Amino acid sequence: MSRTRRDVLASLAGVGVAGLAGCTALDAGASESDGPTLDPAALRAVRQLGSPAFPARVPAPIAEPYLERGRGRAREFLDSVPETMSPGEVPNEGVRNAYAEAYADAAAALAPSDTDESPFEALRGLRYARGAAAMAKGTYDAAVGDLTEADVRDEAAAVRADVESFRFGTRSLGDEADRALVVYEAVESLVAAAVRSLDNADEYGRYADSAPRVGELLDAVESARASLDGARHVRDRYLATVADPIDFTDAFESTASSLAGVIEDRRAEYPEEGGLEAVIEGEGLDTEALESTPAKDLLVEAFVEVERGLRDARDGLRSGRFATALVGAHTAETHRRAFEDAVTAVKRGRYESVESAAAVRDAKLGALEALEAARSNGSNPHLTRRALVDIAYMVGRGDDYFRDDYYDDGDPRAARNALAQYATAEFAARETPDVSAWVLGTLAAERGGVGR
Structure with a gap:
């Protein structure tokens, strides 16, 4: 050259x-x-x-209202808990510190980004924002006695069942191979992220038998739910553009x-x-x-x-x-x-x-x-x-x-x-x-x- x-x-x-x-x-x-x-x-x-x-992008039209609903769900989690825990409410300083960190992480995840994201990147990022906000909410609710680990594990089982139902019920239908391949690779990646979130919740964790541990589990459940929602959105929005699908x-x-x-x-x-x-x-x-x-x-x-x-x-x-x-x-x-x-x-x-x-x-x-x-x-x-x-x-x-x-x-x-x-x-x-x-x-x- x-x-x-x-x-x-x-x-x-x-x-x-x-x-x-x-x-x-x-x-x-x-x-x-x-x-x-x-x-x-x-x-x-x-x-x-x-x-x-x-x-990163996907050849399917990501709807902005869908992205805003995902951000709104994360904001609802964060708005439902206070910015700080008081010692009178939660005497355990370690729990209060863990909560402060979780709240700050969630607020940062919801802050406007200074990078130019594609709609697909924004869709993938919802699992981080929703998960971080769930971590804060789960930690607080568990600390004040409104949520238990058993409650969250019941949620995890329900989300896992939804993920498996979606996975086994989805076939690679589309219009032409080049486009369909990229769409379904993205769908599969989002489903795999959902499974990984749930699996990791059982295998790893910074906390044990504590309110922050409940928060970690709720983070994993909400991250998985967000990934599943994203996979469904990408698939459905793509299929809405296909008149005569090929399997x-x-x-x-x-x-x-x-x-x-x-x-x-x-x-x-x-x-x-x-x-x-x-x-x-x-x-x-x-x-x-x-x-x-x-x-x-x-x-x-x-x-x-x-x-x-x-x-x-x-x-x-x-x-x-x-x-x-x-x-x-x-x-x-x-x-x-x-x-x-x-x-x-x-x-x-x-x-x-x-x-x-x-x-x-x-x-x-x-x-x-x-x-x-x-x-x-x-x-x-x-x-x-x-x-x-x-x-x-x-x-x-x-x-x-x-x-x-x-x-x-x-x-x-x-x-x-x-x-x-x-x-x-x-x-x-x-x-x-x-x-x-x-x-x-x-x-x-x-x-x-x-x-x-």
Whole structure:
């Protein structure tokens, strides 16, 4: 990509070309004998390019009145209890302190956000706001004797029954595969969050046999209820837009099983023993020579995502979350291809070191370009964009290495780790549209080419 194109991307990302002109100039001031100088200000300027805007969303119309009702329920919980407990009302100081913390957390969760959330992100966030408010209410009501753990456990059993009824009663009905897959992966994710909230309430907790413990349990129950409400809303709002629904359930299952098998076979081509070091060495690379280089971090990061995607595919198949399994297969194959691309680049001598802040800047701009090119690809836009949400997050992780409290100014690890994150995002983004075509093409073949 030409320098002109990179400068255009830089200005679009939030900082003009003039604001970044110092990056290269600062590095150029170092003598060859001294080696490259990674000026802290130049590296912070890379972070100030900004992160790509890829908020999570779902191709179904989320209703604003639904979101407001969820916020209203949380506010009702909080409005029904006082801001503080008095010692006369609750003598136990530990309970009063726990309540004060819970109330503050709930108030913060309900405060207006200064970030631009998508409607789907706002829907997912309701479980935190409603859960936090329930924690405060449950703690107070238990402290004054109006609520017992047995009461909340009865509620938990009822919510769990509702979750299971919804889960077993929902089939993946929709209009076309690209849209339906993303919708039902979101629905499955919300249902899984509901189950996780209820399961965690039984296994973990900061408090035992106390009013705050009752609050924790009510938090879990309300979080689960909010997730279930969200899953139902997404499904129903989507189906309201579909005139003649197709049942994709069986095709999602068979395609996920088929693709997971293909990726398992491809994974078997890499060493199973010896961890990631063995995988890298199996590609003919010397891990000792690559130690403390962006190259090793890049290779490790890409292959870790292969394993994560495979795990999601396996878990989704086992639990009947077939859309989740398909998205997991997409993740695994995308990063497997990215890993192979990275191996080729490393063998050609790339990413052996961080030579300048300009090199880090160019790596980030390469990631931004690849993400935008993939997003602009017109084929299978919903699945591709769903995958890019996770990939774009890597750019933000790279930026985080330049926070003042992460590494000391000028620490070369910050630049190395950031560059590896940017490069991983670039390789994965470039592979994403083709993998989307592979997944949805296989799905169409499973269905006889109908309704792709």
